[in-house]
Amino acid sequence: MAIEAALAPLPVERMDFPYRKRGRKAPDRAPVLLAAVVEAASALVTAQGLDPAGLVLGGRSMGGRMCSMAVAEGLPAAGLVLVSYPLHPPGRPDRLRTAHLPDIDVPCLFVSGTRDAFATPAELEAATAAIPAPVEHVWVQGGRHELKGADQEVATAVAAWVRALGPPAGRPAG
Numbered sequence: 001m002a003i004e005a006a007l008a009p010l011p012v013e014r015m016d017f018p019y020r021k022r023g024r025k026a027p028d029r030a031p032v033l034l035a036a037v038v039e040a041a042s043a044l045v046t047a048q049g050l051d052p053a054g055l056v057l058g059g060r061s062m063g064g065r066m067c068s069m070a071v072a073e074g075l076p077a078a079g080l081v082l083v084s085y086p087l088h089p090p091g092r093p094d095r096l097r098t099a100h101l102p103d104i105d106v107p108c109l110f111v112s113g114t115r116d117a118f119a120t121p122a123e124l125e126a127a128t129a130a131i132p133a134p135v136e137h138v139w140v141q142g143g144r145h146e147l148k149g150a151d152q153e154v155a156t157a158v159a160a161w162v163r164a165l166g167p168p169a170g171r172p173a174g
Helices: 002-007 030-048 062-072 121-128 151-165
Strands: 056-060 079-083 108-113 135-140
Touching (some): 056 062, 062 079, 079 151, 108 121, 108 151
Parallel strands (some): 056 079, 079 108
16 A cells, blocks of 8 residues: 555556455466456556556566566566565575566566565576666665565655656556
């Protein structure tokens, strides 16, 4: 809710993945999750009358990762906001989730804790160097993956970055 408030009056839409809507804890496979991101983005564009290329997409952890993969596969966007990006499973830095990063062609904001078990600052900076578009990192000092207690700090960083993108972010179509 803090991000929505910080971005007002820009339209912000939260989505739940299909597995969450069904009350399950285990996520669906990536193709189902990616289709859900594309469907939610399309529904927002239609409902708000927005230019699809003006959307800033993103999410926290797996949700952000799915948004980044959807954009890498061609989903139009003006930028990506990736909070607590899960670069690798905790304790498994050999299992990087980076194959799609070179295909991201929009500006990216990564907001992560300096004590996140899914990616150290050095690991995340090294991995995101593969993104050919501008990348900015915001580090929450002492923050772990859940970024507990940092809602306002995260929201402020996201709002400043989105506003710095300027038009077309959130611009109506037509």
